Amino acid sequence: xxxxxxxxxxxxxxxxxxxxxxxxxxxxxxxxxxxxxxxxxxxxxxxxxxxxxxxxxxxxxxxxxxxxxxxxxxxxxxxxxxxxxxxxxxxxxxxxxxxxxxxxxxxxxxxxxxxxxx
Amino acid sequence: xxxxxxxxxxxxxxxxxxxxxxxxxxxxxxxxxxxxxxxxxxxxxxxxxxxxxxxxxxxxxxxxxxxxxxxxxxxxxxxxxxxxxxxxxxxxxxxxxxxxxxxxxxxxxxx
Numbered sequence: 611x612x613x614x615x616x617x618x619x620x621x622x623x624x625x626x627x628x629x630x631x632x633x634x635x636x637x638x639x640x641x642x643x644x645x646x647x648x649x650x651x652x653x654x655x656x657x658x659x660x661x662x663x664x665x666x667x668x669x670x671x672x673x674x675x676x677x678x679x680x681x682x683x684x685x686x687x688x689x690x691x692x693x694x695x696x697x698x699x700x701x702x703x704x705x706x707x708x709x710x711x712x713x714x715x716x717x718x719x720x721x722x723x724x725x726x727x728x
Numbered sequence: 729x730x731x732x733x734x735x736x737x738x739x740x741x742x743x744x745x746x747x748x749x750x751x752x753x754x755x756x757x758x759x760x761x762x763x764x765x766x767x768x769x770x771x772x773x774x775x776x777x778x779x780x781x782x783x784x785x786x787x788x789x790x791x792x793x794x795x796x797x798x799x800x801x802x803x804x805x806x807x808x809x810x811x812x813x814x815x816x817x818x819x820x821x822x823x824x825x826x827x828x829x830x831x832x833x834x835x836x837x838x839x
Contacts (some may be wrong), residue, residue, distance in 0.1 A: 652815055653772065664738035664824055673742075688749075701771060717764075717827065719771035 614720035616702050622726045628690040631723045634683070634702030643717065644677055644687050645701040653701055658704065659685065692727045699724050729754050732818050732830035740836045742816050749833045751799040760819035762769030763801050766832065767812045775801075775814070781808055806837045 615634040623629050635642050640661050645653035656675065659664040662682035671679070672692070679685040689696055703717040733752045738812075741747050761778035776783065778790040778799055789802040799816055816830040 643827075651737075652734075652831045653825065655828070656749070658826065716774050717772075720773055722829070 614702055614704055614718050616700075616723055618723055619721065620724050622683055622728065623692055624728050625694055626691040628684050628688065628718075629725060630688045631637075631702075631725075632701050633685045633687070633702030633720060636706075636718055639704035639706050639718070640682075641705045642679055642685050643703040643705075644685070645703065646698045647722070648698045656687070665668035665695070666693055689725075692725075694727050697725055697727045730830075731755060731820075731828045732816055734816050734833050736831055738834040738836050740757075740838060742807055743806055743808060743837055743839055745837075746782045746802065746804045747806055748803075748812045748816055748837060749816075749835075751779075751830055753799070753816075753818045753828075755818070755820050756794075756797060758797075758818045758820050761790075761799050762817040762819070762827075762830070763788075763790055763799075764815040764817055765812045766815055772815055772829075782783060803835075804814050804828035808837050810839070811835055 614636055618634050620627055642659045644656045645652040646656050656670045657677045659679040662679050674691055677687045699722040701722045702720045705717050732753050739747055741806045746818050763775040764772040764774040765767050766774040776788060776790050778792045780792055787804045791800045803810055812831040814833045819827050824832040
């Protein structure tokens with residue numbers, strides 16, 4: 611079974627530039643997550659999609675971050691303009707659980723995109 | 729107060745030792761609990777779920793105390809390959825299930 615695919619693996623940009631990350635979840639997984647993981651911290655949820663709808667974006671800095679999952683499959687996360695504090699690993703994850711929530715959600719993570727903002 | 733709190737460590741233990749990690753959570757309505765493992769420069773992977781009755785998987789034992797809002801992970805007979813960061817994860821269900829990660833506890837097993 612193919613895992614969660616993310617690209618690019620690494621990205622270096624200057625502050626105020628724009629950047630986009632791409633994620634293709636495991637086939638059939640309805641729920642897709644974008645997490646931000648700053649060095650030394652745990653992953654922080656940015657946005658959660660259920661199919662092509664947003665179910666939680668409360669921690670997404672909406673003045674500069676945007677995400678979409680137009681067809682309910684792959685997703686893009688964009689930062690515009692980037693700040694120094696956006697330097698982090700951006701992890702995409704997917705899970706198969708839907709609105710009827712089991713008590714055992716298992717997230718499958720991609721390898722992440724390491725972003726360095728200079 | 730953070731939603732999920734863990735001692736960041738690092739815990740340095742010799743091979744064969746028993747080590748325990750603790751985690752506390754602030755939302756009493758939390759319903760599901762997990763331990764994830766994250767190797768250096770890798771993505772997190774599910775280690776085990778945590779059930780109210782406690783559960784064991786080989787050398788790993790997870791326990792939940794809902795009254796104290798406390799989760800633990802015990803690793804017996806530590807191996808070098810257990811060296812990693814262990815992330816405590818709590819699921820809060822409302823209109824949507826949301827998983828919140830702790831900062832992780834780093835374990836280094838040495839010869």
